[in-house]
Amino acid sequence: MTETQSEVRKGLAGVVADYTAVSKVNPETNSLLYRGYPVQELAANCSFEQVALLLWNGELPTEAELAEFTTRERAHRALTPELKAIIDALPTTCHPMDVCRTAASVLGAQDPEAEDSSAEANLRKAQKLFAAMPAVVCYDQRRRRGQEPVAPREDLGYSANFLWMAFGEEADPAVVEAFNTSMILYAEHSFNASTFTARVVTSTLSDLHSAVTAAIGALKGPLHGGANEAVMETFVELGIRTEESAAEAEARAKAWMDEALAAKKKVMGFGHRVYKHGDSRVPTMKAALDAMIAHYGRPELLGLYHGLEKSMDEAKGIKPNLDYPAGPTYWLMGFDIPTFTPLFVAARITGWTAHIMEQVAANSLIRPLSEYNGPDERHLPGARAAQ
Numbered sequence: 001m002t003e004t005q006s007e008v009r010k011g012l013a014g015v016v017a018d019y020t021a022v023s024k025v026n027p028e029t030n031s032l033l034y035r036g037y038p039v040q041e042l043a044a045n046c047s048f049e050q051v052a053l054l055l056w057n058g059e060l061p062t063e064a065e066l067a068e069f070t071t072r073e074r075a076h077r078a079l080t081p082e083l084k085a086i087i088d089a090l091p092t093t094c095h096p097m098d099v100c101r102t103a104a105s106v107l108g109a110q111d112p113e114a115e116d117s118s119a120e121a122n123l124r125k126a127q128k129l130f131a132a133m134p135a136v137v138c139y140d141q142r143r144r145r146g147q148e149p150v151a152p153r154e155d156l157g158y159s160a161n162f163l164w165m166a167f168g169e170e171a172d173p174a175v176v177e178a179f180n181t182s183m184i185l186y187a188e189h190s191f192n193a194s195t196f197t198a199r200v201v202t203s204t205l206s207d208l209h210s211a212v213t214a215a216i217g218a219l220k221g222p223l224h225g226g227a228n229e230a231v232m233e234t235f236v237e238l239g240i241r242t243e244e245s246a247a248e249a250e251a252r253a254k255a256w257m258d259e260a261l262a263a264k265k266k267v268m269g270f271g272h273r274v275y276k277h278g279d280s281r282v283p284t285m286k287a288a289l290d291a292m293i294a295h296y297g298r299p300e301l302l303g304l305y306h307g308l309e310k311s312m313d314e315a316k317g318i319k320p321n322l323d324y325p326a327g328p329t330y331w332l333m334g335f336d337i338p339t340f341t342p343l344f345v346a347a348r349i350t351g352w353t354a355h356i357m358e359q360v361a362a363n364s365l366i367r368p369l370s371e372y373n374g375p376d377e378r379h380l381p382g383a384r385a386a387q
């Protein structure tokens with residue numbers, strides 16, 4: 001760094017960009033608080049609907065507030081014929097995240113309050129997006145499978161209805177519980193790349209749906225939300241073999257990992273920008289995965305899971321992140337691998353929109369500086385230098 005250069009923090013690593021009261025990630029104590037509550041406590045005791053209201057409003061809802069929200073949320077679950085037609089027009093060769101991104105944009109274009117960024121209108125729009133996104137994800141997965149769509153049910157809670165719309169049958173309570181846990185764990189994580197994207201868009205005084213649409217684009221990448229799909233691709237590449245022992249599976253996973261690391265590959269589902277000693281959400285999500293392994297009777301997954309985890313730890317000391325246990329959990333539930341990141345979208349709509357409202361309430365245009373490192377000033381042949 002010369003005297004005239006400023007310090008450049010690539011990837012804004014370690015930069016504190018603003019205040020937030022939505023959540024606190026503490027890598028030292030390996031904790032994650034949503035509005036002050038440990039996420040593990042919320043996952044063990046709350047529905048995703050309660051956590052969504054906590055993130056938006058700052059407090060857990062009273063029974064009456066929850067009942068009022070539940071009625072409204074259930075009334076907004078169905079997709080309009082226009083949105084279904086737009087989804088149908090998209091090729092099934094596109095990634096389901098492209099469908100989510102398009103749907104978020106269309107839902108904005110259809111919303112009469114799209115241009116109203118008052119706190120009240122933003123909350124209403126956030127809640128409508130929250131209600132509709134599960135139907136988008138399920139409608140798209142079913143059309144790709146050549147199945148008829150399944151209409152939402154107003155007698156089911158968010159997670160039970162999500163699984164109903166995806167598979168057309170009522171899910172076992174154990175599966176609903178694991179899904180609810182995953183939604184809560186995926187809901188919010190301070191200034192991650194997609195949330196920061198949403199805040200950047202909001203800081204220009206653009207609208208909520210534009211910010212969410214941009215955030216979906218940021219989440220799609222494999223260094224962020226796309227990692228839950230990539231994790232499962234690794235398991236599939238390794239081959240899930242019912243006949244082998246856990247020790248044999250671990251040995252195969254170790255050999256695969258050694259080769260991947262020798263080839264300097266990034267192995268998705270490991271590492272984190274903030275947590276360097278393990279992701280606070282992994283133990284809770286791993287317990288949900290264990291419950292699903294027991295529920296579906298698929299212990300052969302564990303050998304691979306532990307083999308990859310151990311060998312990455314031994315070789316580089318890098319720990320799994322939330323996407324590592326979440327990927328195989330969604331696979332066991334029966335979701336198609338490309339649907340995994342859209343499930344993350346459905347959960348993170350809560351965190352994104354809570355941050356959007358926080359940004360609006362205390363806005364400052366987000367516009368960092370850059371250090372120029374291109375050619376020195378030069379001139380077109382024959383052009384006169386600027387006066």
Ligand SMILES: CC(=O)SCCNC(=O)CCNC(=O)[C@H](O)C(C)(C)COP(=O)(O)OP(=O)(O)OC[C@H]1O[C@@H](n2cnc3c(N)ncnc32)[C@H](O)[C@@H]1OP(=O)(O)O
Nearest residue numbers: 222223224225227265266267268269270271272273321322
């Ligand atoms: C819910 C979420 O979004 S969680 C994140 C999901 N993303 C992933 O799982 C993708 C895989 N992981 C990664 O790419 C990274 O760990 C990131 C992007 C998440 C965080 O990265 P950063 O903090 O920027 O760390 P960075 O990428 O610089 O890695 C530091 C070192 O660890 C290595 N490393 C980090 N993660 C991994 C990994 N998953 N596989 C192999 N090596 C890794 C890097 O190669 C680098 O090694 P080097 O110093 O020898 O060059």
Ligand SMILES: O=C([O-])CC(=O)C(=O)O
Nearest residue numbers: 188189191192193273274
């Ligand atoms: O915080 C991050 O950088 C990524 C992450 O774990 C998340 O968004 O949940």
